[in-house]
Amino acid sequence: MKKTIHITFNHKPFELAVEPNQTLLEVIREKLGLTGTKAGCLVGDCGACTVLLDEKPVNSCLVLAVQADGKQVTTIEGLETPQGLHPLQTAFVDKGAIQCGYCTPGMILTAKSLLDRNPRADEPGIRKAISGNLCRCTGYQKIVEAILFASRTTP
């Protein structure tokens, strides 16, 4: 039986009717059409499906949509403002921290959560923070550089 839930996605309130067995990831991609959030391993190992749930990065494949009732969810689509891309998005582009791009939305959201808590995060702190987000292209070096760059240049 469907359940009505209220979630604030990217600062906009939504009322949705969902089945209990639908994950937050499925609702984001299939009901809201926000395909920036990627489906990867579906068992919490890869981090491609990372979203911010009440500002904390989580694997959205491991959260039932009904569990997110009453909470705030930020996806990669929520970072851009009328003024342009988020500084982390710009840094990822400028530093070449993107190859196939599949890990990028999760990587950027995890990095955003880190910099929101610690705007001057250092390299070891960055590497620890992104240890749940796997990238199979870059070897992480440019991703770390991009996050470091954003942490140094954001006022």
Add this chain to the structure above:
Amino acid sequence: MLLPRFKYYEPADLAEACRMMAELGGTVRPLAGGTDLIINMRRRTVAPEHVVSLGRIKELCSMGLSGRTFEIGACCTVASLAESSEIASEFHALCEGALCLGSPLVRNLATVGGNLVTARPAADLPPPLMAYGGSVTLQSSQEQRLVPLEQFFLEPGRTVMKPAEILTRIVVETPPAFSGASYIKLGTRRALEISIVSVGSFLALESPGGRILSARIVLGAVAPVPIRARDAEKTLIGEIPSRSLFVKAGETAAQESKPIDDHRGTAEYRRAMVSVLTQKTLQAALERAKL
């Protein structure tokens, strides 16, 4: 792949949750962080008819000192444990265990209670919690009981919990003066890893530089459940700490472990590492005990 269908409940308090666990017919599963249950449901290894979410029950989501005991609500996330200043100052080994569980993303969902009820031999929180002599409170609509963690685990995936019981909180005594503890996990990588071997050790001294009054050494991933290395502990009691004493304790602990060969490591390697990690955790616990 979609999850199997189930009926979903969100009790607002513990009494309602206990009633649901007792009265719902068929298969019932409590849901906390979901980092185990949802994966198992996706893999079709479990397909409960009823899922009772514990996430909205406030009394399960707080932690703090109550007299001399520290109480951790079963639904506190592992991240909240790792970030707690009280845990960091009083229960160093528990903080170490929390920080090596899963990944930062998983830790924001996974709960302390969940890491216990799943009864995995390589779980990261049982060794430090047992090193501190921790217990758990089990609640049903009929009764409430306190079970020491040492008696809680039966075999991989199985505990003493009855079907309608809910693990509500974890209780640990505040460690005495001149005591210290340490937890070390050996894996091939530092995140998203399942232990090859893990050891949690606790030492209490009569004074800084004095004799050892009490000791607990807990071994993970080298037996069907986390185990105390009691013979190794006995070698320590009443002795002045020294490197050679810790070597002897490590070798004794290795003999007490019952590891298996699997893709993560051979039994022989695991036994050797039990010895090394026991020495290292005792040394770290000693340094903390002197502070």
